[in-house]
Amino acid sequence: MKKLKTSIIVGLGVAMLVGCFPKASEVIRSLPVENKEQILAKYSESEIAEGKVLFTNNCAKCHKQKEPETRTPEQWNNTLKRMIPKAKLNDRDGQLVRAYLIVNAKEA
Numbered sequence: 001m002k003k004l005k006t007s008i009i010v011g012l013g014v015a016m017l018v019g020c021f022p023k024a025s026e027v028i029r030s031l032p033v034e035n036k037e038q039i040l041a042k043y044s045e046s047e048i049a050e051g052k053v054l055f056t057n058n059c060a061k062c063h064k065q066k067e068p069e070t071r072t073p074e075q076w077n078n079t080l081k082r083m084i085p086k087a088k089l090n091d092r093d094g095q096l097v098r099a100y101l102i103v104n105a106k107e108a
């Protein structure tokens, strides 16, 4: 009986945690870290240009703009998991910002 109670409580806790995660960045979270070549194969030039505009317009509101070449693709990927929800970007826009940053990132 005690065991059952514990597992119900644990189960509820997990359900609540999962429910609270920000949905907008789920795609970003689940994407593997892509390198420059993979990004260039996946996104067109105009999509990457759009990513730059989205970055300029949305990522310098709370702090100074952080230049793409200051971080490696891996570092950008980790940072964006936190920053895309902050900037309230949808999945598509988030991916375009990520594409722009990775293409122009510091060599890993």
Ligand code: HEC
Residues within 6 Å of the ligand: 055, 058, 059, 060, 061, 062, 063, 066, 078, 079, 082, 083, 084, 086, 087, 088, 097
């Ligand atoms: C709502 C405010 C807000 C917005 C919008 C925002 N940031 Fe941030 N950013 C922060 C805060 C607060 C920190 C410091 C705390 C932290 O690192 O989580 C930070 C830290 C950072 C850092 C340094 C930490 C690291 O991991 O390297 C980078 C780089 C960054 N932001 C990039 C971005 C990008 C790119 C965007 C656009 C997608 C963005 N930020 C949008 C608030 C914001």
